[in-house]
Amino acid sequence: MAVNAAVQIDRLRIKELIEREEKALNEATRKSEAMYKRAHAVLTGGVASSYQLRDPWPIYLERGAGPKVWDVDGNEMYDFHNGFGSMVQGHAHPAIGKAIRDRYEMGTHFAAPTEDAVVVAEELQRRWGLPRWRYTNSGSESTMDAIRIARAYAKRDTVMKIFGSYHGHHDTVMVSIGVEYDKIGDHDNLASLPYGAGIPQATVDMTVAVPFNDAPAMERRIERLTEEGRKPACVIMEAAMMNLGVVLPEPGYLEAVRDLTRRHGIVLVFDEVKTGLAIAAGGATARFGVEPDMVTLAKTLGGGLPSGAIGATEEVFEVVENEKVYQVGTFNGNPLTMAAARASLLEVLTPDAYEHLDALNDRLLAGCEAVIERYRLPGYAVGVGAKGCVTFSPETIVDYETYKAHQDGELCDLAWLYNMNRGVFMTPGREEEWTLSVVHSFEDGDAFVAAFEEMAADLTA
Numbered sequence: 001m002a003v004n005a006a007v008q009i010d011r012l013r014i015k016e017l018i019e020r021e022e023k024a025l026n027e028a029t030r031k032s033e034a035m036y037k038r039a040h041a042v043l044t045g046g047v048a049s050s051y052q053l054r055d056p057w058p059i060y061l062e063r064g065a066g067p068k069v070w071d072v073d074g075n076e077m078y079d080f081h082n083g084f085g086s087m088v089q090g091h092a093h094p095a096i097g098k099a100i101r102d103r104y105e106m107g108t109h110f111a112a113p114t115e116d117a118v119v120v121a122e123e124l125q126r127r128w129g130l131p132r133w134r135y136t137n138s139g140s141e142s143t144m145d146a147i148r149i150a151r152a153y154a155k156r157d158t159v160m161k162i163f164g165s166y167h168g169h170h171d172t173v174m175v176s177i178g179v180e181y182d183k184i185g186d187h188d189n190l191a192s193l194p195y196g197a198g199i200p201q202a203t204v205d206m207t208v209a210v211p212f213n214d215a216p217a218m219e220r221r222i223e224r225l226t227e228e229g230r231k232p233a234c235v236i237m238e239a240a241m242m243n244l245g246v247v248l249p250e251p252g253y254l255e256a257v258r259d260l261t262r263r264h265g266i267v268l269v270f271d272e273v274k275t276g277l278a279i280a281a282g283g284a285t286a287r288f289g290v291e292p293d294m295v296t297l298a299k300t301l302g303g304g305l306p307s308g309a310i311g312a313t314e315e316v317f318e319v320v321e322n323e324k325v326y327q328v329g330t331f332n333g334n335p336l337t338m339a340a341a342r343a344s345l346l347e348v349l350t351p352d353a354y355e356h357l358d359a360l361n362d363r364l365l366a367g368c369e370a371v372i373e374r375y376r377l378p379g380y381a382v383g384v385g386a387k388g389c390v391t392f393s394p395e396t397i398v399d400y401e402t403y404k405a406h407q408d409g410e411l412c413d414l415a416w417l418y419n420m421n422r423g424v425f426m427t428p429g430r431e432e433e434w435t436l437s438v439v440h441s442f443e444d445g446d447a448f449v450a451a452f453e454e455m456a457a458d459l460t461a
């Protein structure tokens, strides 16, 4: 995978190209600039979520159709951002549109269960093999409720997570992500650090992070915590990390985690907010063949509407069934969302759709890998299902420490600018990846590779 005989990239050349591409993007997005000025008077930072911030202004979108989006300046782009990986169905899919319209005519919200909520749960049960389900409205709600259920089930408070993994914006999981390299701590004793202000220290201390792809390190930390009387209630993790680009589990890692969590009586939660329904019909659980005690879903589930779900074993969900834990929410299982999810699961995200996503992703990965080899760039292409990225690093990234030590952030920034200026709408941020949709064609995928090749040629000219 990794190309070790890479050329030395001239740092000044990167800076020059960043400057040139930023100027071009600013010139092409003057209506976004005007919108930003207006927005900033009413929306903090001019955006609805801090993840939408961008300097000097965000790109405001107007519409999307199939594999494409248009911004307020009329720039037409292939969408590889896809709503941070939520729109695997593509934009305005007719089957989902029909389901939403039909449901609207029948009323959109009752805070009482409807048949679609049952149908969606039946389908999730079939895909994940987990017998019991509940709904939420977002990924953060899913991981928040899953952790509470796991704590109640295990009757313990400590939560173990993977250092560098993002699981949403509630306090317990806003710990040990996105910190500077020198603050990480020792590999065997990684630090618990708040991600931003406003998170109580007592909560931070209750969350313990361990490195990805190192089951022995996880077990050693569990044993130490057990000796200290703070054995974790659960391990919450992505089976393949999707917030450091894409980091795949090494052979045997997930099996070892499954084995050790079972032996220690710790609930294993696969956070499939990004992987679920994007990398296979049954998510990472099906793709990697390791069954957790709980999964959390969101993003792709709602076909573009806010949605989330939690799946678990009967034993774990017993604490909800017997009303020890209140798993609640006014909009949980909202009929409009459930209608969209039903159409998405039964009519759009079909076995053929996943075959297409796999073939398209293979083509993108192979195309990017060929460019890397041709221009001898320091990096490699990596992905699974609808997800992938070029990781700019001379070494394979296996966890947060190797990511922080080796990722070339400036090349990531430059790649984003090249994409945006060449009709490829991409996730901002050095830790993101592309998400394909079922309506992207091979030619659409080739547009991504072409933009990447242009950058490679300019960098090495």
Ligand SMILES: Cc1ncc(COP(=O)(O)O)c(C=O)c1O
Pocket (backbone or CB within 6 Å): 084, 138, 139, 140, 141, 143, 166, 167, 168, 169, 238, 242, 243, 271, 272, 273, 274, 298, 299
């Ligand atoms: C793995 C994972 N879990 C949870 C979340 C939180 O989801 P939401 O933004 O819908 O709250 C995210 C968001 O990106 C995520 O990537």
